Amino acid sequence: MSSTEEQSAGIWQTIREAPGPVKALLVGVFVNKLGWFLQVFLVLFLTTSKGFTPVQAGTALGVYGGGSVIGLIIGGSLTDKIGPRAAVMISMFGMAGFVLAIAYVPSYAAVVVVVALAGAVGQFYRPASAALLTELTPQNRQVMTFAIYRLAMNLGTTAAPLIGAALVAVSWNLLFIGEAVAALAYAAVAIVALPRRTKPVSEVSAAEPQPKGSYVAVLRDHKYVLFLVCMFINAAIYMQYLAVLPLHMNVEGFSTWWYSAMVALNGFIVITCELLVTKVVQNKPARTVAMVGFVLLGGGLAFYALPGGLAIFVIGTLLWTLAEIVGGPTMFAYPGMAAPKPLLGRYVGGAHAMFGLGSALGPFLGVWVWNSAGTQVWLWCGVLAAIGLVLAYFGMAPARAEETTELAPITEVAEVAEGGKA
Numbered sequence: 001m002s003s004t005e006e007q008s009a010g011i012w013q014t015i016r017e018a019p020g021p022v023k024a025l026l027v028g029v030f031v032n033k034l035g036w037f038l039q040v041f042l043v044l045f046l047t048t049s050k051g052f053t054p055v056q057a058g059t060a061l062g063v064y065g066g067g068s069v070i071g072l073i074i075g076g077s078l079t080d081k082i083g084p085r086a087a088v089m090i091s092m093f094g095m096a097g098f099v100l101a102i103a104y105v106p107s108y109a110a111v112v113v114v115v116a117l118a119g120a121v122g123q124f125y126r127p128a129s130a131a132l133l134t135e136l137t138p139q140n141r142q143v144m145t146f147a148i149y150r151l152a153m154n155l156g157t158t159a160a161p162l163i164g165a166a167l168v169a170v171s172w173n174l175l176f177i178g179e180a181v182a183a184l185a186y187a188a189v190a191i192v193a194l195p196r197r198t199k200p201v202s203e204v205s206a207a208e209p210q211p212k213g214s215y216v217a218v219l220r221d222h223k224y225v226l227f228l229v230c231m232f233i234n235a236a237i238y239m240q241y242l243a244v245l246p247l248h249m250n251v252e253g254f255s256t257w258w259y260s261a262m263v264a265l266n267g268f269i270v271i272t273c274e275l276l277v278t279k280v281v282q283n284k285p286a287r288t289v290a291m292v293g294f295v296l297l298g299g300g301l302a303f304y305a306l307p308g309g310l311a312i313f314v315i316g317t318l319l320w321t322l323a324e325i326v327g328g329p330t331m332f333a334y335p336g337m338a339a340p341k342p343l344l345g346r347y348v349g350g351a352h353a354m355f356g357l358g359s360a361l362g363p364f365l366g367v368w369v370w371n372s373a374g375t376q377v378w379l380w381c382g383v384l385a386a387i388g389l390v391l392a393y394f395g396m397a398p399a400r401a402e403e404t405t406e407l408a409p410i411t412e413v414a415e416v417a418e419g420g421k422a
Contacts, residue, residue, distance in 0.1 A: 010279055011144065011148070011275045011276075011278075011279060014141050014144045014145060014148065015148060018136075018137070018145065019136050019137075020193065021132070021136055021193055021194050021195050022132075022133060022136050022137060022145065024189050024192075024193030024194065025129055025132060025133065025149075025189070025193075025194065026148060026149060026152045027152075027189065028088075028185070028186040028189035028190065028193075029129060029149065029152050029153055029156070029186070030152040030153070030155060030156045031156070031182055031185045031186060031189075032092070032125075032156070032182050032183060032185065032186040033152070033153050033155075033156025033157050033160060033182075034156045034159055034160055034163060034182055035160065035163075035178050035179040035180075035181065035182020035183065035185075036156065036157060036160045036179065036182070037160060037161075037163075037164040037167070037175050037176075037178065037179045038064070038099060038102070038115075038118060038122075038176075038179060039061070039064060040160065040161050040164060041164055041168065041175060042057070042060060042061050042064065042115070043057040043058060043060075043061055044168075045102075045172055045175075046060055046111070049172045050108075050111070052108055052111075056108055059112070060111060060112055060115050062360075063112050063115055063116045063119070064115045064116065064118065064119040065119065065356075065359075065360045066116070066119070066360070067115070067116040067117065067118070067119025067120040067123075068119040068120065068122070068123045068356055069353050069356045069357050069360060070119075070120050071119060071120035071121060071122065071123030071124055072123045072126060072127060072349050072352040072353040072356055073215070073349055073350070073353045074120065074124065074349075075087060075091065075123055075124035075125065075126060075127040075128060075345070075349050075352075076127040076215075076345040076346040076347070076348055076349015076350060076352075076353075077215070077345065077346060077349065078090065078124055078127075078128070078345070079127050079128045079131045079344070079345025079346075079348070079349065080342065080343060080344065080345035080346055081345075083196065084128035084129065084131050084132040084135075084194065084345070085128075085132075085190050085194040085195060085196055087124050087125065087127070087128035087345075088124070088125045088128045088129065088132075088186065088187070088190040088194065089187050089190045089191065090121070090124055091121055091122060091123070091124035091125035091128070092125060092183040092184065092186045092187035092190065093183075093184070093187050094117075094121035094122070094124075095118060095121055095122040095179075095180075095183040096179075096180040096181075096183040096184050096187070097180075098114055098117050098118035098121060098122070099118055099122075099176050099179045099180050099183070100176055100177070100180050101114045102114050102115060102118065102176060103172065103173050103176045122183075123352075123356075125186070126349075126352050127345050127346075127348040127349035127352055128345065129149075130146075130149075130332065130335070130336065130348045130352070131336065131344045131345050131348050132194065132195075133145055133146065133149060133336070134333075134335075134336030134337075134339075134344060134348070135336075135344070136195075139337060140282075140283060141282075142333045142336060142337065143278060143281070143282040143283075143286075143329050143330050143333045144275075144278050144279065144282045144329070145333075146329045146330075146332050146333040147274055147275050147278035147282075147328075147329035148275065150274065150328060150329060150332070151271065151274060151275060154267070154270060154271055155271065158267060158271070163178070164178070214346070215346055215350065217343055217346075218343060218346050218347060218350050221338075223338075223394065223395050223396075223397065224338055224347065224350075224395065225395070226391045226392075226394055226395025226396075227334065227335075227338070227351070227391070227392070227395040227396055228350055228351060228354045229354070229388075229391050229395070230290065230294075230331075230388050230391045230392050230395060230396075231331065231351050231354040231355045231358065232354045232355070232357060232358040233358065233384050233385070233387060233388040233391070234293075234294070234297070234327075234331065234355070234358065234388060235354070235355045235356070235357075235358025235359045235362060236358035236359075236361060236362035236365065236366075236384070237297065237298070237301060237362065237366075237381040237384050237385060237388075238297065238320070238324070238358075238359075238362070239358070239359050239362035239363050239366070240301060240362065240363070240366045240377070240378075240381060241262070241263070241266070241317075241320070242263075242363060243362065243363035243364075243366045243367050243370075244366045244367060244369075244370045244377055244378075245259065245262065245304070245313075246259045247367070247370055248304065248370070248375065249262070249313060252309070254310065254313075258310065258313075262313055262314070262317045265314070265317055265318075265321070266317060266321045266324070269318075269321045269322075269325065270321065270324060270325055273325055274324075274325040274328070274329070277322075277325045277326055278325070278329050281326060281330065282329075282330075285398070286330050286333075286334050286337060286396055287392060287393060287396035287397060287398070289326060289327055289330040290327055290330060290331055290334070290392040290396055291389050291392050291393060292323075292326055292327065293323045293324075293326050293327020293328070293330075293331070294323070294327070294385045294386070294388045294389040294392060295323075295385070295389065296319050296320065296322050296323030296326060296327075297319075297320050297323035297324075297327070297385050297388075298381060298382040298383075298384070298385020298386060298388075298389075299319055299320075299382065299385075300315075300316045300317070300318070300319025300320030300321070300322070300323060301316065301320055301378050301381035301382060301385070302378050302379055302381060302382030302385075303315060303316035303319060303378075304316045304375070304378040305375045305376065305378040305379050332351070334351075334396065335347045335348045335350070335351040336348060338396075366381075
């Protein structure tokens with residue numbers, strides 16, 4: 001295949017020529033997300049079935065979010081130490097057990113502990129899955145592969161609340177059984193189809209110095225730390241569509257239906273258009289794509305501060321949705337592009353953790369600014385996006401020649417491990 005054909009690989013070609021384990025991983029993630037009920041229904045379950053107060057239920061949901069961030073960090077370490085396949089299996093078997101336990105533990109304290117464990121263990125699979133996609137996919141196809149991965153997750157996540165509602169109509173226990181079954185299905189995929197851990201890089205070339213396997217080594221990569229801050233900023237301002245946008249539209253006199261329409265518009269465009277847009281941008285420099293994404297994200301959110309009624313909300317939503325489909329796949333593929341192989345799991349886990357932390361803190365901070373400054377919160381989102389753009393410019397700059405000599409790209413190291421030509 002010529003280099004031109006490689007560069008122009010489309011959606012179906014990428015899927016068709018993907019290794020079997022990659023296809024299996026995409027199916028496993030989709031099935032798992034079909035049963036991702038806990039976060040959606042936890043508050044309702046604790047208040048209606050368990051009889052806890054709304055404050056207690058909200059606190060439990062917050063604990064779940066905190067556990068998820070910690071789980072992403074731990075999952076990155078597990079991926080590097082025991083391999084992606086084993087990390088996925090531990091995550092899914094553990095999640096199945098903890099989810100079932102939530103339905104039967106007797107006290108609120110026990111519920112909080114189990115929810116925290118479910119949040120943490122249930123996230124081990126994310127750095128592992130992303131690391132495995134990176135290891136098994138040629139670098140020039142990683143952005144498209146991550147776009148397909150995001151589509152599988154989005155489709156599953158979109159359908160999950162509908163399936164969960166049907167199960168709750170029969171029994172709350174059936175809801176938790178359903179999530180456990182979905183987790184076990186992904187574990188089965190990992191056992192059958194995902195590869196065992198590849199040969200350590202140290203066995204490939206013991207003469208080459210390798211970075212020490214810890215998050216301290218990740219933090220020593222100062223450029224990558226700037227990228228991690230980008231991920232936090234991206235998530236924190238992105239989440240305002242769930243936190244501040246409904247408050248703003250309500251103040252402007254629009255019903256909940258109109259807010260739901262904005263959310264549905266975003267979901268529809270992401271599901272139907274992200275792969276098509278990724279086909280265009282997948283071979284552009286990652287730094288350029290991320291910077292364009294920040295321009296669109298900050299511009300779309302800042303647009304909400306303008307007067308003009310419903311049209312302003314529609315146009316703003318279209319702009320930041322375009323940011324999501326332009327920059328999302330590249331931002332999530334970049335950790336694998338930047339990571340040395342011994343730290344692949346930690347690089348990926350760190351990026352996911354920072355995005356998760358931004359997602360958790362963003363709504364709280366956004367509502368606080370909204371209560372203090374009203375629509376100026378959207379202008380602050382624009383300012384933060386501009387900061388993210390600058391950080392992306394420096395943090396995602398191409399590696400210098402001496403850096404690439406010290407740490408070979410992942411794809412080259414993998415080829416050496418397989419006996420190929422670097």
